[in-house]
Amino acid sequence: MAQVTYIVCPLCGYNYPLEKKGTNALMKGIPIKGIKGRFRFDKVSVGEGIFEDIREGGGKGSGYVRQADKCRSLTQILQTNSLEYTDLIKQLYKQSKAIIKLIESYPDYYAHLI
DSSP states (O other): OOOOOEEEOTTTOOEEESBOSOHHHHHHTOOOOOOOOBOOSOSSOTTTSEEEOOEEEOSTTTOEEEOGGGOEEHHHHHHTTOOTTHHHHHHHHHHHHHHHHHHHTOHHHHTTTO
16 A cells, blocks of 8 residues: 655644655556655745735636735735734744744754754
8 A cells, every 4th residue: 555644734734745746646556757846845935925815706616716916915914014814923923933942942953954
């Protein structure tokens, strides 16, 4: 039986395959032609990536379509001093600090990061 390693995001709890190698193909027993890449946490620009993603129903079978002109980044929300997401931003802040504190509590490992 095929085995796939997943990485669980310490911020949101969502899980991602560690190696992009065709997980569906692996589970179906289809031969894999090589690793397509490794999962990364640094693909999104922290300040410029979409934080508030507004979507509207596109009709039967089309799913929800992103309304790019209505989406906002975390920077835009912080600049407007909008308190709408204070609870989420506080959670992000606390969880990020906890992750940094944990990593820094292992100096031998942390030394490889700086």
